[in-house]
Amino acid sequence: MDNVGQRAQGAPRIACVFGASGGIGRALCDALAAGGTEVIYAGSRAGQGPEGAGIRPFAFDLKDETSIAAAAEAMRADPPELVIAATGVLTLADGTGPERTYKRLDPAAMAEVLALNTIGPALIAKHMLGIMPRGSAFTFAALSARVGSISDNRLGGWHSYRASKAALNMLLRNFALEMARTHPESVIVGLHPGTVDSGLSQPFQSGLAERQLTTPQDAATNLLRVLAGLTPEHSGRVFDFCGAEVPA
Incomplete structure (x- = not known):
């Protein structure tokens, strides 16, 4: 039978990816399209996304709440069933990378990391969760990281990055508890994609064990597979690319 135009099991009809110009974001858009998702809102700072019949690019800036609010409002009439931030x-635009010691902490750099890794995704959640109708099933996911786990931290360092992801995980837990009261079919989770061959990880790939580096395409496939298997009982937690829970 010809499967063209048919959605894969668990694939959303409408999805939204904030960060569609990045390695993982672009791969997520491609994987969603391949799985039959009919409409994919693809957000980036430049307002450009992958090409495709169902792709609907939009512009947003993580540090500009007005742009995020406008993007959400444009989707209110027919909101996505899946939203991925x-x-x-990891490394700032000026080349500032993760601090390996507390002696290198810089308040401006730390504030920038928190703005992009914690506050920005929280604002996406604020406005996207706000357009979800009661009684509807939907999933909101944000890319997190295993290093955001407090109990699993055995090496230290990378202070701002670790703190920003730990804070993000806490916010996702808060959002899940709040939304469960009004939207009991909602799923709100963090995702650890592994070490992906992207611009974010590029400066830190040397010395990685064989097969530890994942392509964006494989990462996207893995993450969508994990998301398809989650239920409201999983809401408020963080899962890795294999579906295993990342400890808090």
Whole structure:
């Protein structure tokens, strides 16, 4: 039978990816399209996304709440069943990377990392969760990281990045508890994609064990597979690319 135009099991009819110009974000858009998702809102700072019949690019800036609110409002009439905040920063635009010691902490750099890794995704959640109708099933996911786990932290360092992801995980838990009261079919989770061959990880790939580096395409496939298997009982937690829970 010809499967063209048919959605894969668990694939949403409408999805939205914030950060569609990044390695993982672009791959997520491609994988959703391949799975039969009819409409994919693809957000980036430049307002450009992958090409495709169902792709609807839009512009947003993580540090500009007005742009995020406008993007959400444009989707209110027919909101997505899946929203992924595929955003994040490890090395800042000026080359400032993760601090390996407390002696290198810089308040401006720390504030920038928190703005992009924590506050930005929280604002996406604020406005996207706000357009979800009661009684509807939907999933909101944000890219997190295993290093955001407090109990699993055995090496230290990377202070701002770890703190920003730990804070993001806490916010996702808060959002899940709040939304469960009014939207009991909602799923709100964090996702750890693994070490993906992207611009974010590029400066830190040397010395990685064989097969530890994942392509964006494989990461997207893995993450969508994990999301398809989640239920409201999983809401408020963080899962890795294999579906295993990341400890808090």
